[in-house]
Amino acid sequence: MSYVVAAYAITVVTLAVYGAHLQRELRRLRDGRER
Amino acid sequence: MGIEAVNERVRRPLGWALLVSSVVYAWAVVVAPIDSVQGVIQKILYVHPPLAYGAYLGFVFTAVGGGIYLWREREEWDRFAVAGAEVGIVFCTLMMVTGPIWARGTWGRWWSWDPRLTVTMLLWFVYLAYLVLRSFTDPGPRTARFAAVYGIVGILLVPLNYYVIEIFDKRSMHPENLERGSLGAGMGFPFLMGNVTFFLAFLYLVSLRFEVETRRARAALAAAGEVP
Numbered sequence A: 001m002s003y004v005v006a007a008y009a010i011t012v013v014t015l016a017v018y019g020a021h022l023q024r025e026l027r028r029l030r031d032g033r034e035r
Numbered sequence B: 001m002g003i004e005a006v007n008e009r010v011r012r013p014l015g016w017a018l019l020v021s022s023v024v025y026a027w028a029v030v031v032a033p034i035d036s037v038q039g040v041i042q043k044i045l046y047v048h049p050p051l052a053y054g055a056y057l058g059f060v061f062t063a064v065g066g067g068i069y070l071w072r073e074r075e076e077w078d079r080f081a082v083a084g085a086e087v088g089i090v091f092c093t094l095m096m097v098t099g100p101i102w103a104r105g106t107w108g109r110w111w112s113w114d115p116r117l118t119v120t121m122l123l124w125f126v127y128l129a130y131l132v133l134r135s136f137t138d139p140g141p142r143t144a145r146f147a148a149v150y151g152i153v154g155i156l157l158v159p160l161n162y163y164v165i166e167i168f169d170k171r172s173m174h175p176e177n178l179e180r181g182s183l184g185a186g187m188g189f190p191f192l193m194g195n196v197t198f199f200l201a202f203l204y205l206v207s208l209r210f211e212v213e214t215r216r217a218r219a220a221l222a223a224a225g226e227v228p
Helices: A002-034 B003-031 B040-046 B048-072 B075-106 B115-136 B141-154 B157-167 B188-223
Strands: none
Touching: A002 B040, A002 B075, A002 B188, B003 B040, B003 B075, B003 B188, B040 B048, B040 B075, B040 B188, B048 B075, B048 B115, B048 B141, B048 B157, B048 B188, B075 B115, B075 B141, B075 B188, B115 B141, B115 B157
16 A cells, blocks of 8 residues: 555655746746846 | 647646546545455556656657757747656656556566566656756757757657567566556546546646746847847
8 A cells, every 4th residue: 555655645746846846937937027 | 829829828727627637536546446466556557657658748749849840940849849858757757666666566576677667768768868968058959950850769769668568579577558448347437537637737747848948048038138
């Protein structure tokens, strides 16, 4: 069971962190453009 | 309508579809039947192959973007290729993490130099090198042309990766490719939802990454004193 939880947790957390990183970078670039 | 306009229009509906799909997917995985041979670890089936398909699709985007760039010489297709490669590498890395976890639980070891696993590692290195080489070179038509050719040549590894088990006459520890009817009763729906959810997540991330690349290119042009 712990292997299954590990596989899903690693996948979900990695994709969420990567998505959040892209959103943050996009906000930074948009703000820079507006200034 | 250009690729940039399409990208901005589709992201919000994509995000909502991903949210709904994720909830249904999580429910489907929890209630999916326990496999009589492998036990609960078989549930990694609903995450590992969908990640592989996402990785393949990312590298196909890189090759297609590169091909259209060489044909039309429009910069946005080079940016599309970069977005495909980066998201493809994220999916490929996760595939190479979830696979060994499943292998440890079923084969008793994390890794085997089996044909499928070896070609997967090669595929991962080829597209990682694509991103690393791009990060070391100045952006411009020369880099984009080289990257396009590299991305197109690299895509030959995708069908090789998919069919390598058949090529090696099924002498592989890795299970054969899934076919219609090869899943047990009640396993088709969670597998379908896994594929739908990861496909939507893939498209959403590519959409974000493409816009990041576009805005970075415009910011660089503005910094150089050219009109973006």
